[in-house]
Amino acid sequence: MTETIQNSVISVLIENESGALARVVGLFSGRGYNIESLTVALVDAEHSLSRITVLTSGTPQVIEQIKAQLKRLIPVHAVCDLTEEGPYVGRELALVKVVSRGESRTEGLRIADSFRARPVDTTATSFVFELTGSPSKIDAFIELMRPLGLAEVSRTGIAAIGRGPSVFHVNEEHV
Numbered sequence: 001m002t003e004t005i006q007n008s009v010i011s012v013l014i015e016n017e018s019g020a021l022a023r024v025v026g027l028f029s030g031r032g033y034n035i036e037s038l039t040v041a042l043v044d045a046e047h048s049l050s051r052i053t054v055l056t057s058g059t060p061q062v063i064e065q066i067k068a069q070l071k072r073l074i075p076v077h078a079v080c081d082l083t084e085e086g087p088y089v090g091r092e093l094a095l096v097k098v099v100s101r102g103e104s105r106t107e108g109l110r111i112a113d114s115f116r117a118r119p120v121d122t123t124a125t126s127f128v129f130e131l132t133g134s135p136s137k138i139d140a141f142i143e144l145m146r147p148l149g150l151a152e153v154s155r156t157g158i159a160a161i162g163r164g165p166s167v168f169h170v171n172e173e174h175v
Contacts (some may be wrong), residue, residue: 027073138155
């Protein structure tokens with residue numbers, strides 16, 4: 001019997017210090033776990049905490065191993081599997097360059113408008129669109145732009161946060 005591979009969005013509150021991100025990434029690479037998306041930013045300057053959001057995939061057992069191993073890393077203060085905890089909001093930003101002329105150009109603008117993608121750079125033969133949304137929305141936009149002259153894509157990776165009033169934080173004694 002083969003276990004199903006699932007995607008999981010994991011948030012990690014970590015000490016904002018040199019080498020902390022390298023330890024987290026090293027944990028994934030050292031054990032052969034895949035990182036599909038990774039974002040990191042300082043979220044609490046007072047306590048010097050950064051939030052890492054990782055989109056990874058694996059069997060339920062592998063996801064549990066990842067979370068357990070993350071919790072054991074020294075600079076990690078808290079780990080939350082947003083996929084498991086309940087509903088969450090996940091968004092990413094993409095810049096999408098399309099090089100085209102004529103009908104393809106017009107069609108690209110029409111599709112961009114329906115996706116609420118905003119042109120942030122325009123030349124006689126190209127557009128750079130800015131688009132925010134779920135990873136699946138961005139994937140769909142990119143696929144529609146491919147036959148119209150898709151030239152280049154840059155994506156931020158997913159930023160995610162739980163829905164509702166519950167808060168992902170560190171107890172004060174752990175800071």
